[in-house]
Amino acid sequence: MFLPRFKQSFPPPKRTGLTCSHLVKLYREMLRIRKVEDKIVELYPRQEMKCPTHLSIGQEAVAVGVSAALKQKDHAYSGHRCHAHYLAKGGAVAGLFAELYGKSSGCARGFGGSMHLVALEVGLVGSSAIVGGTIPIAAGSALAFKMRKLPYVAVAYFGDAGVEQGVFYESYLFAALKSLPVVYICENNGYATQSPLANRQPPGPIINRVKRLGGHVAAVDGNNVLCVYLAAKKAIAYARQGRGPAFLECRTYRWLEHVGTNFDYHLGYRTKNELEQWMKYCPVAVYKNWLLKNKLTDETALKNMEAEIGQEINDALAAAKSGPPADPAVMAASLYA
């Protein structure tokens, strides 16, 4: 069983170095992602979003904690499960919905779909549906930053299966060799499709293997947004200082099926009990309670926030749905620069 055993407690608000409004903003970002994903769960069965869709429900704290530690000009890459990474980096909700609906106003102009989100204006360079595909590419961004003496870092998000690809080790060692400012965020949710980690990797934490490769390596409770933020801040600072690559293993959990919008414990590869324990440890809810307990916000403010997000989502949906469908006539012009 893959249970939320690795729980870290929230640091005292002061230790985060964040202002009250910043702390609340982290919640807002997570809630925004959750609400967008919930909306997809609601609408996907209508079969108008015609693409395979991998939702991030349960994993919001990773994207939000990491993005909070990044600058907008830092570059990020993602994989098949990219909605949260896109939104947390600042991608527009309308661009996401329009992409799912196959509209020319989609963030990839309808060419990519759910697995290929992109938001160049906020530094999300792209998302690949090949597991591990962006690991070397992020190192390439980092190489360019270094050669051009730019103060940015490149981040690649991938799942626990990402470290099973040989290209991970090759890229990481190259980044260590050249002290590249690249940060690898491994979202360990215990499974790759329906395969538990134990079927795919030898026992022992992922970070124990990566530690031998050098750089800055740490594991963090991926459902605790503040712990993710602080750990990412350290990792990113290390890389930005030109000391080499950093690797952050974020332990978290995917609530829904691998691809699609349903629960899937009935398949038997994981139990309902396991899911329930993680749902009780919801990254959004536990942080909300912490904010309230520390009186950093109140119920009224949160109600207003929820209404605002609801409005943003409805507006984005309306805009996405009313736009023209992607136009085959632009395919030819999209092939070569």
Place this chain on the structure above:
Amino acid sequence: MHNLNEKREIKYSEALSEALAQAMEKDPGVFVFGVGVDDPKGIFGTTLLASKRFGQARVFDTPLSENALTGIAVGAALEGMRPVMVHARDDFFLLAMDQIINHAAKWRFMFGGQHSVPMVIRGIIGQGWGQAAQHSQSLQAFFMHAPGLKVIMPSNAYNAKGLLMAAIEDPNPVICIEHRKLFDLKSFVPSKPYSLPLGRAQCVRPGADVTIVAVSQMVEEALKAAQQLNQRNIQADVLDLQTIKPFDREAILGSLKKTGRLVIADTGWLTCGLSAEIAAFACEQAFSHLKAPVKRVALPDFPTPCAKTLETAYYPTSQSIVDAVVDLFGKVKETKPLDGSNIAVIDAEFKGPF
């Protein structure tokens, strides 16, 4: 060979599943591995039977380490095992091209024919539901290009079982390219183990006016097209290649002698694709029989786009084949107007696939 009274119809996916299980039964050296082969979904059901019958020792999950696992299959094959590796999508083959092309395909030749590498790698072409650029590729031309590999592309349940069993029995590396859109298609499949010879095409509809050479899912489209062409009084000879490397030269030649016209329908890209190779063969070997230029129906030279509007423009259909054939005849044979009544309804889309 087959019991002619047996009427059993099963799905393409069930036929693949049965082939694996029966091959494993016949030969204890056969084992099946790949990402997700033993999970509850079992590669769209195709590995469930084998997994249930033979368990973890012979049907096992792997890390997402496609290149290494392919090399591991090569090593096991060199030691006399018969590995069957499975990719849920054709696209994941590309991570293993070094082991497939540089090693599996060449190992025998490079050492003067002293070895054999009896292994099979299955990959599935995705199509539709916005699977987009990296979950839908038809990569057969890459494998056809490299000497040392055999490549099969089953088009129905009957040849899926027979070809996969033959591939597993073959002493060479065989790439088996399946098509997701065919997985629920039913046809007659004998329950006993059987293998179909590799390298043989099958005439799936006789006709004297035009040869349509098709593979995989395009065989379905070609048959629909043939029905439509029938209304125009054009009789198509539809050849299902079944094995594309080596492909059945005699069958194509024989048909061309009869028809003098050739349309090739492939699931892959146009440039340097399977269709280019067949066209070159026809020009080199059957030029004197040809009454018209060769026509090709293939994917345009773009990666697969996502949006439905783009997919619709991207994928050729039976209509594309009809158009190509009609083009060959000009107006000469157009005796009956096209009313479209025979076009089969486009297959129901499958949803939220992985």
